[in-house]
Amino acid sequence: MYPFLFSQLDIRERKLKNRITMAPLYLGYAGQGGVVSPLLLEHYRLMARSGAAMVVVENATVEHPLGDGANRVLRADTEETMDGLAQLAATIQEEGALACLQLNHAGRFAAVEQPVAPSEVETFGGIPRALTESEIQAVQESFAAAAKRAQRAGFDMVELHGGTGYLLAQFLSPRTNKRDDAYGGSLENRMRFPLETYNRVREEVGDFPVGYRFLADELLPDGLKLEESTLFARSLEDAGIDYLSVMGGTYESFALPEIIEQSKTPGYMAHLAGSVKSEVRVPVIAAGRIQSGELAERILAEGQADLIGLARILWVDPEWPQKVKQGREEEILPCDPECEDVCMQLVMQGKPAFCPQWPPDKTRQFKDMFS
Numbered sequence: 001m002y003p004f005l006f007s008q009l010d011i012r013e014r015k016l017k018n019r020i021t022m023a024p025l026y027l028g029y030a031g032q033g034g035v036v037s038p039l040l041l042e043h044y045r046l047m048a049r050s051g052a053a054m055v056v057v058e059n060a061t062v063e064h065p066l067g068d069g070a071n072r073v074l075r076a077d078t079e080e081t082m083d084g085l086a087q088l089a090a091t092i093q094e095e096g097a098l099a100c101l102q103l104n105h106a107g108r109f110a111a112v113e114q115p116v117a118p119s120e121v122e123t124f125g126g127i128p129r130a131l132t133e134s135e136i137q138a139v140q141e142s143f144a145a146a147a148k149r150a151q152r153a154g155f156d157m158v159e160l161h162g163g164t165g166y167l168l169a170q171f172l173s174p175r176t177n178k179r180d181d182a183y184g185g186s187l188e189n190r191m192r193f194p195l196e197t198y199n200r201v202r203e204e205v206g207d208f209p210v211g212y213r214f215l216a217d218e219l220l221p222d223g224l225k226l227e228e229s230t231l232f233a234r235s236l237e238d239a240g241i242d243y244l245s246v247m248g249g250t251y252e253s254f255a256l257p258e259i260i261e262q263s264k265t266p267g268y269m270a271h272l273a274g275s276v277k278s279e280v281r282v283p284v285i286a287a288g289r290i291q292s293g294e295l296a297e298r299i300l301a302e303g304q305a306d307l308i309g310l311a312r313i314l315w316v317d318p319e320w321p322q323k324v325k326q327g328r329e330e331e332i333l334p335c336d337p338e339c340e341d342v343c344m345q346l347v348m349q350g351k352p353a354f355c356p357q358w359p360p361d362k363t364r365q366f367k368d369m370f371s
Contacts, residue, residue: 002293004300006325009053009307011283012209012242014098014156016053016307019300020321023245023287023309024058024102024159024213026070027343027353029370034061034068034075036084039352039369041091048095050314051321055092056100056159056245060085062146063139066116069106069166071350076103076146085153093154101150102159102213103143107167108176109251118171118193119178124252136183139167140197144204157209157242160198165250168194169215172232173224187228191235198239211243212236216272219253226272230279237280245285245309246273264337266291267299274304285309291334293324312343316355333357 009016031037047055060076061067067077075081085101092099108117108128116135117128131139147158162168170176171193177184183193201210214233218224233244248269253259262268269288277284286305289312290296296308314320317333324332336357343353352370354363 001327002297002324005293005297005308009283011157011211012207014209016098017096018051018053018321019307020052020296021245021285021307021309022047022050022052022055022097022314023285023311024056024161025311025315026058026073026347027315028070028072028347028350029352030072030074032072034064034073035081036074036088039366040074041088042369044088045091045095046318047314048092048097048099050318051325052097052310052314054098054100054156056102056309057088057092058102059104059161060101060146060150062103062105062142065112066110067105067107067142067167068111069104069109070111070347072352073104073106076101076149077142079149082149082153085149085155089150089154089156093156098156099154100157100159100211101153101155102161103146103150104161105139105142105167107170109166117167118176118184121176121178130179133181133183136193140193140200143197144200147201147208147210148204151205151208157211158201158205159211159213159245160194160201161213162194163213163215163245163247165215165218165252168197169218169224169250172215172229173218174228175218175220175223187231191232194232195235195239198236198241202240209242210240211245212241214244214246214276215248215250216246216276217248219249219256219259223250223253226275230276233276233280237282241282243283243285243307244276244280245287246276246305247287248272263289265289267295270299270304273299274302277303277305283307287311289313289335289337291332293329296324312355315343316357
């Protein structure tokens with residue numbers, strides 16, 4: 001059953017035992033100050049124990065506090081984080097999964113009084129400060145240093161966060177990049193910052209695998225579209241990227257009524273992965289409410305993607321891979337699209353997320369570990 005989903009795949013000599021990955025998902029489980037907490041370790045232990053081939057740890061900041069998107073964002077910007085990161089990587093690997101650390105700079109979405117960005121474009125009522133060219137180079141160095149820490153901590157690979165409208169994507173987007181220097185204007189110039197950042201990371205980590213969380217479409221009228229993002233995908237491939245994890249939307253489009261409705265549809269972002277996949281040869285990850293094994297298998301069999309990324313689906317039911325493999329899909333605890341995003345609402349309030357679908361004892365366990 002499901003021969004594509006449960007076949008192996010290599011990413012730069014790292015063997016994935018199947019095509020199931022945990023896509024990055026911020027849940028507010030790190031401790032205050034971005035430290036690795038018992039709750040975070042327990043969460044990722046469960047995710048790795050699920051049977052997924054690779055677990056991507058979400059959104060570790062490369063610059064504190066300007067790069068932090070929330071008050072409990074994991075930190076990878078200082079040597080003081082090394083012990084916690086090493087413990088986190090080992091926890092995932094001990095359960096049989098590859099461990100990947102996602103690196104991010106929130107840019108205009110940072111939780112600070114005046115964030116930095118490519119340009120002074122209004123963001124939820126505030127105006128970020130435009131980065132200078134010397135600051136741009138400093139941010140690139142921060143990404144490279146954080147990637148090296150992840151490598152030294154024992155992670156199997158890193159992922160650069162170019163999705164969700166964060167800083168790497170802000171430079172690429174014609175909506176948020178209004179610069180008139182070498183980093184703005186034409187698509188070639190708007191690609192410069194993320195490509196230079198990747199190249200600087202590659203110089204620092206050598207043959208270590210580096211993936212990219214890839215924003216294919218901002219889902220906004222004046223935002224980044226597939227016509228440009230697919231060209232960027234080819235440029236990343238030419239530069240040597242090891243995989244592309246494809247998604248759509250930003251914090252400014254997620255709340256639009258039509259996008260909320262779209263997000264309730266199983267596999268609603270798979271077509272974006274398919275569009276990117278048609279342009280590149282590197283492995284592509286598809287995500288977006290891939291609730292059933294049948295849908296996951298079809299996406300792979302039809303060539304829309306090489307890997308499946310499960311975020312909330314796997315978080316709600318960590319036994320999803322086992323139940324699918326064993327033909328017990330009727331037992332899967334589903335992510336309810338009509339729950340009004342309870343988990344997201346909690347995270348937005350600075351609280352740890354839990355799922356209304358969970359049994360009461362599991363909810364109590366997570367609340368007790370946080371308190």
